[in-house]
Structure formats: structure tokens, C-alpha cells
Amino acid sequence: xxxxxxLYGWWVPVKASTYAAQLDTQLDIFHWAMLLIFVxxxxxxxxxxxxxxARPGVPAVRGQLSVAKSMVPDGIILVFExxxxxxxxxxxxxxxxxxxxxxxxxxxxxxxxxxxAWNFHYPGPDGEFGRRDIHLxxxxxxxxLDDSDPASKDDIVSINTMPAPLGKPTLAYLTxxxxxxxxxxxxxxxxxxxxxxxxxxxxxEPILRGKFEIACAQLCGLAHYRMLGNVEVMTQEEFDxxxxxxxxxxxxx
Amino acid sequence: xxxAAVHSQTQTGGHxxxxxxxxxxxxxxxxxxxxxxxQYMITSMLFLLSxxxxxLMMRWQLAWPGQPIPIIGQFLPETMAPGGVMxxxxxxxxxxxxGTIMVFxxxxxxxxxxxxxxxxxxxxxxxxxxxxxxxxxxxxxxxxGGILMLSSFAMPGGAAQSGWTSYAPxxxxxxxxxxxxxxxxxxxxxxxxxxxxxxxxxxLNLRARGMTWLRLxxxxxxxxxTAILLVLAFPVLQGxxxxxxxxxxxxxxxxxxxxLIFGGAPVEQPGGGNPLLWQHLxxxxxxxxxYVLLLPEFGIVAEILANGTRKPxxxxxxxxxxxxxxxxxxxxxxAHHMFLSGMRTDVTKFFTVTTMIxxxxxxxxxxxxxxxxxxxxxHFTTPMLFALAFIPMFGIGGLTGLPLGFTPTDIYLHxxxxxxxxxxxxxxxxxxxxxxxGLYYWFPKMFGRTMNEFWGKVHFWLTVTAxxxxxxxxxxxxxxGVLRRQYDPTAQIHxxxxxxxxxxxxxxxxxxxxxxxxxxxxxxxxxxxxxKTSANPWNATTLDWAACPSPPPHGNFAGELAIHRGPYEYxxxxxxxxxxxxxxxxxxxx
Ligand code: HEM
Ligand SMILES: [Cu+2]
Ligand SMILES: [Cu+2]
Numbered sequence: 001x002x003x004x005x006x007l008y009g010w011w012v013p014v015k016a017s018t019y020a021a022q023l024d025t026q027l028d029i030f031h032w033a034m035l036l037i038f039v040x041x042x043x044x045x046x047x048x049x050x051x052x053x054a055r056p057g058v059p060a061v062r063g064q065l066s067v068a069k070s071m072v073p074d075g076i077i078l079v080f081e082x083x084x085x086x087x088x089x090x091x092x093x094x095x096x097x098x099x100x101x102x103x104x105x106x107x108x109x110x111x112x113x114x115x116x117a118w119n120f121h122y123p124g125p126d127g128e129f130g131r132r133d134i135h136l137x138x139x140x141x142x143x144x145l146d147d148s149d150p151a152s153k154d155d156i157v158s159i160n161t162m163p164a165p166l167g168k169p170t171l172a173y174l175t176x177x178x179x180x181x182x183x184x185x186x187x188x189x190x191x192x193x194x195x196x197x198x199x200x201x202x203x204x205e206p207i208l209r210g211k212f213e214i215a216c217a218q219l220c221g222l223a224h225y226r227m228l229g230n231v232e233v234m235t236q237e238e239f240d241x242x243x244x245x246x247x248x249x250x251x252x253x
Numbered sequence: 254x255x256x257a258a259v260h261s262q263t264q265t266g267g268h269x270x271x272x273x274x275x276x277x278x279x280x281x282x283x284x285x286x287x288x289x290x291x292q293y294m295i296t297s298m299l300f301l302l303s304x305x306x307x308x309l310m311m312r313w314q315l316a317w318p319g320q321p322i323p324i325i326g327q328f329l330p331e332t333m334a335p336g337g338v339m340x341x342x343x344x345x346x347x348x349x350x351x352g353t354i355m356v357f358x359x360x361x362x363x364x365x366x367x368x369x370x371x372x373x374x375x376x377x378x379x380x381x382x383x384x385x386x387x388x389x390x391x392x393x394x395x396x397x398g399g400i401l402m403l404s405s406f407a408m409p410g411g412a413a414q415s416g417w418t419s420y421a422p423x424x425x426x427x428x429x430x431x432x433x434x435x436x437x438x439x440x441x442x443x444x445x446x447x448x449x450x451x452x453x454x455x456x457l458n459l460r461a462r463g464m465t466w467l468r469l470x471x472x473x474x475x476x477x478x479t480a481i482l483l484v485l486a487f488p489v490l491q492g493x494x495x496x497x498x499x500x501x502x503x504x505x506x507x508x509x510x511x512x513l514i515f516g517g518a519p520v521e522q523p524g525g526g527n528p529l530l531w532q533h534l535x536x537x538x539x540x541x542x543x544y545v546l547l548l549p550e551f552g553i554v555a556e557i558l559a560n561g562t563r564k565p566x567x568x569x570x571x572x573x574x575x576x577x578x579x580x581x582x583x584x585x586x587x588a589h590h591m592f593l594s595g596m597r598t599d600v601t602k603f604f605t606v607t608t609m610i611x612x613x614x615x616x617x618x619x620x621x622x623x624x625x626x627x628x629x630x631x632h633f634t635t636p637m638l639f640a641l642a643f644i645p646m647f648g649i650g651g652l653t654g655l656p657l658g659f660t661p662t663d664i665y666l667h668x669x670x671x672x673x674x675x676x677x678x679x680x681x682x683x684x685x686x687x688x689x690x691g692l693y694y695w696f697p698k699m700f701g702r703t704m705n706e707f708w709g710k711v712h713f714w715l716t717v718t719a720x721x722x723x724x725x726x727x728x729x730x731x732x733x734g735v736l737r738r739q740y741d742p743t744a745q746i747h748x749x750x751x752x753x754x755x756x757x758x759x760x761x762x763x764x765x766x767x768x769x770x771x772x773x774x775x776x777x778x779x780x781x782x783x784x785k786t787s788a789n790p791w792n793a794t795t796l797d798w799a800a801c802p803s804p805p806p807h808g809n810f811a812g813e814l815a816i817h818r819g820p821y822e823y824x825x826x827x828x829x830x831x832x833x834x835x836x837x838x839x840x841x842x843x
Contacts, residue, residue, distance in 0.1 A: 004746045004747075004749065005750075007746075007747070008733065008734070008746065008747040008748075008749065008750055009733070009750045010729075010733060010750055010751060011732055011733060012665070012732060012733070012734065013733075013734055013747060022661075023661055023662065023664060023665055026656075026659070026661050026662050027656060027662050027665065027666075030655055030656040030659070030662060031656070034652040034653070034655065034656075037652060038645075038648060038649065038652060041619075041623065041645070041648060042645060044623060045623060045626070045644060045645060048623070048626035048627060048629075048631075049626070049631060049641070052562070052626055052627065052628065052629045052630065052631050053630075053631050053633070054563075054630040054631055054632045054633075055630070058630060059563070059630060059824055059831065060562060060563040060564040060628060060629050060630040060823065060824040060831070061564070061628035061824075062564055062565060062628070062823075062824055062825075062826075063564065063565065063567055063624070063627065063628055064628075065567070065624060065627065067568050067570070067571050070567065070568060070571070070620055070621065070624055071571075071617065071620075073616070073620055074613055074616050074617050074620060077612070077613065077616050078609075078610075078613050081609040081612065081613075081655070082609065084609075084659060085605060085606060085609060085659065089605070089659055089660060089661050090602065092661045093598070093601075093602075093660045093661045096661065096664065097598045097660075097664075098598050098599075114514070115515075134512050134513075134514050134519055135519065137514055137519075177513065177514045178422070178426075178513055178514055178515050179420075179422050179423040179426070180420055180422075180423065180528060182593075182668055184668070184736070186665075186734035186747050187747075189664060189665045190664075191593055191664050191665065191667055191668070192593055192595070193593050193594045193595055195528050195529065195594065195595050196422060196510050196513055196528060197510025197511070197524070197526075197527060197528060198510075198528075198529075198595045200595040213745060213746050213747050215736060215745050215747065217667070217668040217736055218420070218668065219345070219415065219416050219420070219423065219738045220423060221345075221423065222340075222341040222342045222345060222414075222740075223341065224341075224345075224738065224739070224740070225341065225738075225739040225740045225741050225742075225744050225745070226741070226744045228744065228745060
């Protein structure tokens with residue numbers, strides 16, 4: 001399931017999260033409707049060009065069609081759009097962007113973006129995030145974790161790799177240390193600007209194991225194009241083992 | 254459609270007692286709206302060309318990343334492209350400058366200032382703009398702004414490189430080129446404001462006798478609404494630009510929040526600002542701005558369609574209402590650019606609804622254009638080809654806007670090349686195509702000579718094909734998740750399957766460049782050597798054609814005009830000719 005060719009192709013990537021299929025359905029509905037409108041318009045357009053081309057002895061005829069009738073297509077499109085918003089769109093928007101899993105039942109991560117890396121801060125077994133302070137930031141401590149805070153003792157920081165358990169929602173709090181970045185996982189259909197000075201919440205629930213690319217979506221400077229990372233989706237056991245290994249590594253230092 | 258015997262006394266135009274002006278006052282520091290219009294036209298076409306060349310270099314990098322740029326590469330300095338290979342900084346500069354130049358120095362001045370200046374006073378029967386001196390000032394301020402903008406490539410660290418949107422705090426903390434961008438923008442905005450005020454006052458006060466609001470050519474309506482948009486929206490960006498300038502030079506922190514680290518060190522500013530504030534200020538202008546990029550072109554297409562089908566436009570009143578509705582609604586949709594900015598999610602619902610609603614008047618305009626063909630006698634002249642192509646091409650641009658304005662689908666499409674493809678369908682295959690049509694259409698009026706029809710058609714077919722070869726694959730890549738503003742598309746795994754399309758697009762872009770050669774040659778050769786033309790070679794009904802010679806003299810019209818009918822009275826039963834000019838009394842026509 002891991003080879004990139006299987007994940008990415010000539011159309012939208014694999015659907016690797018619970019809401020990917022729903023969002024894709026909406027894309028599909030729109031594109032079929034757009035195609036239909038365009039083809040109908042196109043047929044009429046080509047018909048007019050052929051039928052009403054200038055011919056000697058055939059003068060133009062001034063219109064008789066009523067304006068009210070001409071508004072029928074406009075009305076149909078308006079009804080379609082309102083149907084899409086209120087019946088199809090808003091429920092999904094509410095589910096993806098406004099309904100969040102409970103912290104206790106989710107894998108909670110702080111995502112801290114910087115030029116040009118993604119830092120992932122996990123709370124560790126105690127479930128509490130340690131304090132951070134930008135004045136403590138150094139090459140060995142990219143997010144400025146305050147070691148004097150007891151809550152940070154078992155915290156884990158991972159750079160550009162975001163492990164996430166399969167079949168359990170991940171709740172991420174996004175912040176940025178410098179400029180605006182865009183947290184974007186195409187295979188999950190997840191995207192959210194990461195704006196400094198704000199903390200924004202997002203969630204996703206992976207349904208496939210594997211490595212899924214995170215590509216920064218907002219221009220953030222000269223290396224924007226290689227501000228990349230991966231969500232590594234693993235089973236809960238593998239995830240727990242990864243945490244333990246990280247804690248052991250940390251203890252050694 | 255033959256014979257030109259309708260106009261009697263008005264044919265010769267009017268030189269009023271004017272002191273003879275020297276060359277400089279006639280062609281350089283002129284206050285004549287026609288000369289200023291042509292100055293704007295040539296200048297903005299040069300800016301379009303420069304923005305296009307920037308784009309060609311970027312397209313080369315996208316198709317052949319890391320390869321030296323052919324021909325141009327060797328002339329670029331080390332700080333931009335060592336060994337001819339573009340640096341990421343330089344790519345970002347080109348991107349930001351391409352967007353800025355194309356929008357603010359290319360399409361808008363061409364559609365608004367060039368055509369508006371030249372055509373609007375002629376169509377309403379005015380002898381000049383209301384404030385000719387202000388008009389001249391507007392051009393010269395524009396030129397200074399444009400030159401400052403281009404020269405910013407010479408700043409230390411290069412030109413602005415934070416996108417045409419200049420999002421804070423990236424732009425706040427960027428190299429000095431950004432300061433130059435802000436200063437140049439204030440010049441450009443000032444120039445636009447002077448122009449817009451002029452258009453509004455001229456339309457309100459200088460219409461000929463009998464030129465009622467519902468007898469105005471649709472083009473005039475479009476320019477009038479556009480001018481109102483400019484006056485209401487641009488000051489907001491002007492204010493925003495000044496705030497960003499203060500952030501940069503006076504550490505004012507309007508857009509910089511606390512506790513940032515930049516280049517490894519904490520930013521020594523107390524913070525307290527809000528990056529989203531900039532986005533609101535920017536898009537409050539920039540959404541109406543996209544209609545500024547489009548409405549004048551609606552007007553151009555309408556003029557050409559009525560003339561080329563030899564019948565009145567379908568639904569003139571509906572068109573006027575639609576354009577006014579678009580103008581009004583364009584002020585309450587701006588945050589659809591910010592659905593994923595972190596703005597409150599329930600606020601986005603308001604904007605998704607307004608965005609869907611604003612699509613309806615645009616659909617109405619398109620429907621009217623389409624129905625205008627019905628019953629017509631369609632003459633496939635060069636301007637008409639461009640105007641006709643506008644209809645399906647703008648259709649694609651408009652339709653692809655739907656999934657972007659709709660919040661759930663925008664999550665996936667936001668910041669991908671789908672967005673870029675969508676708005677290039679609107680501004681390139683839409684606006685730019687319409688502007689080309691306008692150039693071919695009004696050229697005889699501007700220079701008293703016609704452009705070559707054959708080369709015009711060659712230009713048309715090559716251009717439309719090449720444009721689709723660029724922007725259709727672009728939307729396709731967007732569907733595959735390829736992001737915009739990427740210096741090296743090979744860096745990201747999810748881009749790999751669609752990479753071959755990059756070569757298709759770049760080759761199409763080179764073809765598009767080559768396709769402009771017949772146009773440029775045709776344009777300049779025809780100015781001096783083209784076939785001499787009469788006052789009204791298209792047998793049109795509006796005053797710009799029917800009531801003054803080509804080119805119109807200083808003062809435009811001889812004597813006072815009286816207007817007797819609506820703008821598009823073609824093929825009126827019982828009239829001698831199939832066009833009935835607005836200013837000719839009924840008894841002379843039947
Ligand atoms: C005529 C040929 C044109 C071509 C081939 C072209 C192509 C492109 C491409 C490839 C991009 C960059 C996509 C990326 O960021 O990866 C771009 C960006 C852009 N273009 Fe064009 N374009 C053209 C004309 C225009 C015109 C006429 C306008 C405006 C009226 C325009 C406005 C923009 C803007 C605003 C951007 C975004 C810049 C940014 O990222 O800040 N372009 N164009
Ligand atoms: Cu980035
Ligand atoms: Cu907009």
C-alpha cells in the first residue's frame with residue numbers, strides 16, 4: 001500500500017481518511033454539473049454560429065424571446081447552487097471543520113510550523129503538553145520546550161514525521177513560529193492555513209496504513225517548495241511502541 | 254450592410270478655435286483623452302509583455318527544473334540565476350511580479366484606462382473627459398509607479414517575493430524589494446483613483462443631449478460601474494499598503510503578532526498585530542478588483558457582438574441590472590479567498606452563499622450574450638472571432654469558480670494550480686481575448702487605418718489554441734493536488750504522475766509568445782501603412798463610430814449632438830440601412 005504510484009495519479013489521490021470520500025463526491029457532483037452546463041451551452045453556441053452566420057439576402061431578425069424566459073437557465077443554476085450549499089455542502093463542512101473528536105479519545109498533537117520544517121509535539125503518556133517559550137529555541141530544541149516544566153518530561157518532538165494511529169482520530173493544534181504556512185495532506189483532503197498568532201484546530205482519521213505526504217500550501221519563503229513531511233499511519237500498537245522508543249531515546253541523552 | 258450616406262453634417266468633425274499645440278503638448282504631455290488612451294494602451298501592452306516574459310522564465314523552470322534558461326539565462330546576474338539556472342528566490346520574485354504586473358499594470362490599465370479613456374467620451378458624445386489635466390496626471394503617476402515596480406528587481410535582495418497578495422508577516426519581514434512594491438502600489442492606486450473619479454464625473458455630467466441612462470452603450474455602463482468599484486475598493490488597499498509600509502520602516506506591528514522567530518532569532522518587535530487583518534484589507538480590494546479585470550471586457554464584447562450580429566443586444570436592461578448587481582455584490586464576497594485562513598468557520602457560510610449568488614448575474618450576462626446570437630447575421634470578422642471566443646472560454650473560467658467558492662470543495666482545491674487555471678481562464682482566455690478583440694475593433698478609429706484581417710485571424714487561432722494548451726493542463730494538475738507557487742515541482746512526490754503536463758504547458762506558452770509576433774507586426778505596420786478607412790467602417794450605431802471621423806479631431810464632434818434612440822438599433826424594419834446611428838433623426842433614416 002506504500003508505493004507512491006498507488007497513492008498518487010492523474011486525478012485526486014487515494015482516499016486515505018474518513019472524510020476524503022465525502023469531499024470527493026462533492027467535487028464529482030460539481031464537475032459533472034459543470035460539464036453538463038458547458039456542453040448544453042456549447043451545443044447551443046455552435047448551433048447559433050452555424051445557423052445564423054451571415055448569408056447574402058438573409059437579414060438579421062430582431063429578437064422576440066422574452067427576457068423572463070431567458071432567465072430560466074439562470075434560475076436553474078441558482079437552485080442547483082443553493083441545493084449544493086444547504087443540502088449537500090453545509091452538513092459536510094460542519095462535520096469536517098466544526099465537529100471535533102474529544103481530546104480523551106483522540107491522538108492529540110501540536111503542529112508547530114517554521115521555515116521550512118514541520119515540528120510535531122506529542123504530550124507523551126501523561127497526556128499533558130509541556131510549556132514552550134521561543135526564547136528557549138535552539139538547534140537541539142526546535143520548539144523551545146521548557147524542561148523545567150514537569151509536564152514536558154515525557155513530551156516527544158518529531159521533525160517532519162507525524163506518526164498517527166490507524167482508526168483513531170488525530171486532533172491537531174496548528175501554530176506557526178514565523179510566517180503563514182499551509183498544513184496540507186492531499187491524500188487526506190486536509191488543508192488548513194497555519195497563521196502565526198493564532199491556534200487553529202483540525203482533525204482527521206486515517207483509514208489506510210502508509211506514508212502520506214505533507215506539502216506546505218502557503219508561500220512561506222524561498223524553500224517553500226521543499227517544506228515537506230509525512231504522516232506515518234501505523235497501528236495503535238506500533239504507535240505506542242514508537243512513543244516508548246522515543247522516550248527511551250530521550251532518557252539516554 | 255452597405256452605403257454610408259446616413260450622416261450628413263456631422264461627418265467632418267469639429268476643430269474648434271484651438272491654438273496650435275507643439276509636438277510635446279500634443280503627443281507627450283497631452284490632456285486629450287484620445288492621446289492619453291493610446292499612451293495607456295501602448296504602455297500597458299509593454300507591461301503585459303514584460304509580465305509574460307517573466308512567466309516564460311518561470312514556465313521553463315517548471316518544465317525543466319534546474320536546467321539553464323535558454324538565451325535569457327546567460328544575461329541574468331549571479332543573484333538571480335547563477336549559470337543561467339534560476340534560484341528559488343528569483344522564482345518567487347518573478348511570480349510575485351508577474352501577478353502584480355499583469356493585474357495592476359497590464360489588464361486593468363488596458364481595459365479601464367486605455368479603452369475607457371479612448372472610447373467612453375466618444376460614446377457619450379463628450380468633447381473630452383471632465384478633468385483633462387487630472388487625466389494626464391493619472392497617466393504619468395501610473396508610469397512612475399510602473400517603472401518603480403519594475404526597477405525593484407535592482408533592490409538588494411531583489412524584487413518583492415511574497416506573491417502578488419503580499420501576505421503578512423512574510424511580506425513584513427521580506428527584503429527591501431517589498432518596500433518598493435508598496436511604494437509603487439501607492440502610485441498605481443493614486444493613478445487609478447484619479448482616473449476613476451474622472452470616469453464617474455464624465456459619465457454623470459458630459460453626456461450629449463438625449464443620452465439618457467438607458468440609451469448609454471453597455472460599454473459605458475461597464476466602465477461606470479468599474480470606476481465606482483475602483484473608488485470604493487482601492488482606498489482600502491491604499492490604507493493597507495501604508496500600514497504594511499509602517500510595519501516595515503517604523504516597526505508598527507499592524508500585522509505582526511508577538512513571539513515570532515525569524516531567521517533563527519526572536520523578532521525584536523512587541524507584536525500585537527494580526528496577519529488576518531492584512532488579508533481582509535487586501536481581499537476587500539482584490540475581489541472587486543477581479544471584476545475590474547472583467548467588467549470593461551464585458552462591455553467590449555457586447556459592443557462587438559451587437560455590431561457583428563447586426564441586431565440589438567439581447568436583454569440590454571437585464572445586462573445593465575446584472576452589471577450593477579455584480580458591482581454591489583462584489584463587496585461582500587471577499588473572504589471566499591480566506592475560507593481556510595483560520596477565520597471563524599461560520600463566517601465562511603455567509604461568504605459561500607454570497608459567492609454563489611454573485612455567480613448568477615455573471616451567468617445572466619453570459620446568457621444574454623449567447624441569446625444575442627439568436628436571429629443574428631453573424632459576420633466572422635477578426636474582432637468578432639475574439640468576442641465569440643470569449644463566451645465559451647469565460648464560461649470555463651466562471652464554471653470552475655463554483656467548486657472554489659463552495660467551502661467543502663475548496664478545502665482540497667485551495668492553493669492548488671486549479672485556482673491558477675481557473676482565474677487564468679477568466680483573465681487570459683476571457684479578459685485578454687476580449688481586449689484583443691477591442692484592439693482590432695477600435696484600431697481604425699484610433700489610427701484611421703485598419704489592421705490586416707488575414708493576420709488577425711492567424712493571430713486569433715494560434716492564440717486561443719495556445720492559451721488552452723497552458724491553462725487546461727494546469728487545472729488538471731490542480732485536480733491531482735499540485736500546489737501553486739512551487740519552484741521545483743519534482744520535490745513533492747504527489748506531483749510526479751502529472752509532471753509531463755508541465756512540458757505541454759511550457760511549450761504552449763512558447764507558442765503563445767510566437768503567436769504574438771503576427772499581432773505586434775500587424776499592429777505597428779498598420780499604424781503607418783494600413784489601409785485608410787472611413788469614419789464608420791463597421792457600420793456601427795454608437796457615436797464613437799457614427800458621429801465623428803477616424804481618428805477624431807481634438808474636440809471630437811462638430812457642434813452639439815442630439816440623441817434619438819438606444820445604442821444598438823441594428824436592422825430596424827423600414828430604415829434605409831441596417832444600422833441606425835444614435836444621433837441621426839428618424840426622418841433621415843426612413
Ligand atoms: C498570458 C499568459 C499567462 C501565462 C502563461 C500565465 C501563467 C501563470 C503561471 C504559470 C503562474 C504561476 C503559477 C504558480 O504559482 O505556480 C501564474 C500566476 C499568476 N498569474 Fe499568470 N499567466 C498569464 C497571464 C496572466 C494575466 C493576464 C494575469 C492577470 C490579469 C495573470 C495573473 C496572475 C496572478 C495574479 C498569478 C499569481 C501570482 C502569485 O502567485 O502571487 N497572469 N501565471
Ligand atoms: Cu510554505
Ligand atoms: Cu474573490
